[in-house]
Amino acid sequence: MDEGRIHVAVRLRPKLPSEMGDADAVAVQGDKLQLLHAPWTRLHTSYQFDRIFTPEASNVDIFEAFLRPAMNSVATGSHATILAYGQTGTGKTHTMLGRDLWGLCAAPERPLVELAHDAGIMYLVAMELLRQHDVVHCSYLELYNDKVFDLLADKGGCLELREDSTLGVHAPDATVVDLVAPEALMEVLWRGAETRAHCATNMNERSSRSHTILQLTLPTGKRLNLVDLAGSEKCKPMAGDGQHVKELKFINQSLSNLGQCISALRKRGKHVPYRNCKLTRLLQHSFEGQAVCSFIVTLNPCATNTMETLSTLQFAARAMQVKVYSNDPRFAPMGSVTPVPHAELQAQVRALQQENAQLREALAIERAQKGKLLLGFTSLLRDVPAAVDRVDTYTQMRRESLPNADGNQPHLPPQDEFILEKLATLERTIQSQLQDIQETKDRLRQPIPSVSCVVSDGTATCERTENQWEEYVDASTGFKYFHNPSTGMTQWKKPV
Numbered sequence: 379m380d381e382g383r384i385h386v387a388v389r390l391r392p393k394l395p396s397e398m399g400d401a402d403a404v405a406v407q408g409d410k411l412q413l414l415h416a417p418w419t420r421l422h423t424s425y426q427f428d429r430i431f432t433p434e435a436s437n438v439d440i441f442e443a444f445l446r447p448a449m450n451s452v453a454t455g456s457h458a459t460i461l462a463y464g465q466t467g468t469g470k471t472h473t474m475l476g477r478d479l480w481g482l483c484a485a486p487e488r489p490l491v492e493l494a495h496d497a498g499i500m501y502l503v504a505m506e507l508l509r510q511h512d513v514v515h516c517s518y519l520e521l522y523n524d525k526v527f528d529l530l531a532d533k534g535g536c537l538e539l540r541e542d543s544t545l546g547v548h549a550p551d552a553t554v555v556d557l558v559a560p561e562a563l564m565e566v567l568w569r570g571a572e573t574r575a576h577c578a579t580n581m582n583e584r585s586s587r588s589h590t591i592l593q594l595t596l597p598t599g600k601r602l603n604l605v606d607l608a609g610s611e612k613c614k615p616m617a618g619d620g621q622h623v624k625e626l627k628f629i630n631q632s633l634s635n636l637g638q639c640i641s642a643l644r645k646r647g648k649h650v651p652y653r654n655c656k657l658t659r660l661l662q663h664s665f666e667g668q669a670v671c672s673f674i675v676t677l678n679p680c681a682t683n684t685m686e687t688l689s690t691l692q693f694a695a696r697a698m699q700v701k702v703y704s705n706d707p708r709f710a711p712m713g714s715v716t717p718v719p720h721a722e723l724q725a726q727v728r729a730l731q732q733e734n735a736q737l738r739e740a741l742a743i744e745r746a747q748k749g750k751l752l753l754g755f756t757s758l759l760r761d762v763p764a765a766v767d768r769v770d771t772y773t774q775m776r777r778e779s780l781p782n783a784d785g786n787q788p789h790l791p792p793q794d795e796f797i798l799e800k801l802a803t804l805e806r807t808i809q810s811q812l813q814d815i816q817e818t819k820d821r822l823r824q825p826i827p828s829v830s831c832v833v834s835d836g837t838a839t840c841e842r843t844e845n846q847w848e849e850y851v852d853a854s855t856g857f858k859y860f861h862n863p864s865t866g867m868t869q870w871k872k873p874v
């Protein structure tokens with residue numbers, strides 16, 4: 379999993395009985411999704427996401443295949459946010475709360491395994507957290523008409539938001555329930571569902587008209603936000619229902635502002651309009667802090683919704699390009715309600731100081747060793763001329779010691795003896811050859827009596843002249859030439 383980016387999975391819900399005659403909106407192949415019936419658009423019709431879940435996938439499949447890494451990140455010290463995003467009636471609530479929350483809550487005696495099978499991501503996440511921790515602190519907020527409500531308060535009052543350097547943006551007066559068993563979360567969700575504002579719509583008669591955020595905070599201070607966003611919907615004129623139109627306006631505004639924040643983050647814009655609505659204010663640190671952020675984007679499977687599906691896919695594709703991780707320490711706490719204890723921080727400081735001291739010591743040793751090596755090398759270089767002198771002297775001494783007083787070479791090793799013997803033989807040969815040469819030279823220096831003769835061999839006639847030059851006549855030209863047999867020279871010109 380790419381740590382620094384928003385992760386996006388797309389979930390295609392099954393067709394409802396009333397939709398069975400409709401054509402398919404998309405085709406899925408592996409991790410690619412092709413939008414059918416949209417030849418008119420200039421936008422992309424083919425998309426790739428981190429995961430694509432087909433209608434057969436269950437909530438457990440989504441949890442295991444897509445969300446478990448986010449859980450592991452929380453366990454190792456990051457904050458995390460999981461959001462369900464999609465057009466109204468595409469299965470966000472089914473994904474977050476489960477197949478039948480009402481049924482689940484009405485039958486608490488059902489075995490846990492069975493509950494988990496029908497439950498939503500909120501329940502599965504809480505169950506996993508409670509496997510690792512004795513207690514999880516839980517708040518349940520609702521954003522309705524851009525106001526924050528406490529779904530767990532007896533009198534659902536409007537909550538104020540605060541921002542500070544350690545807690546980020548948070549609702550300080552929200553009710554906190556301590557969960558010690560997953561079943562307790564069912565009670566929380568049931569209470570929340572009762573309080574939530576409901577209203578019949580054209581598309582989904584139990585559709586929620588608000589966003590909800592379930593906040594699960596670990597004893598370590600790390601927080602997991604589970605966000606069920608209200609569905610976007612085209613505003614249809616409904617006679618006498620001003621409240622409904624107002625709800626839709628706020629929902630669409632907050633979702634559009636979420637989209638603008640995602641676009642600004644993707645372009646790394648200087649200004650991200652978080653403050654334009656409560657939803658993005660509360661989620662600000664999920665996108666900028668040291669956090670893991672995952673979207674589950676739900677799609678309607680019918681071709682009649684192609685326009686809305688295209689706009690959802692566009693949003694999802696943009697979200698995938700947003701980098702979340704920031705080294706800015708301002709964002710590290712992200713709404714943590716339990717600051718890291720002082721003693722723990724002091725222990726960390728001590729451990730870091732100790733590590734620092736050890737590293738410095740290792741560095742000093744390393745430097746000293748390198749220094750010694752360098753010194754040794756420098757002195758070696760300085761010694762080279764002296765060493766050459768020493769070798770010369772030694773060679774000289776050996777040379778001188780070869781023919782010692784008694785004519786033997788007692789101290790030589792056998793290979794040296796052999797070489798010396800060879801050298802002696804060579805020297806004797808050279809001596810005798812030098813002697814031969816000397817004798818030849820002496821002989822040659824003796825005066826030779828001058829002879830003059832004429833030889834005829836058919837090609838030339840020869841007449842021996844003084845100083846051993848012989849005179850010939852070239853038969854073909856009739857010219858005279860001269861040859862000296864003792865030197866081997868031949869010339870036309872008469873020697874002087």
Ligand SMILES: Nc1ncnc2c1ncn2[C@@H]1O[C@H](COP(=O)(O)OP(=O)(O)OP(=O)(O)O)[C@@H](O)[C@H]1O
Binds near residue numbers: 391466
């Ligand atoms: N994966 C699924 N399997 C079976 N039925 C589903 C699935 N997803 C959704 N449904 C059904 O589709 C209908 C709409 O689902 P749901 O209420 O979860 O949509 P929603 O996106 O939350 O809508 P709204 O935004 O209006 O709240 C419900 O009847 C639900 O039972």
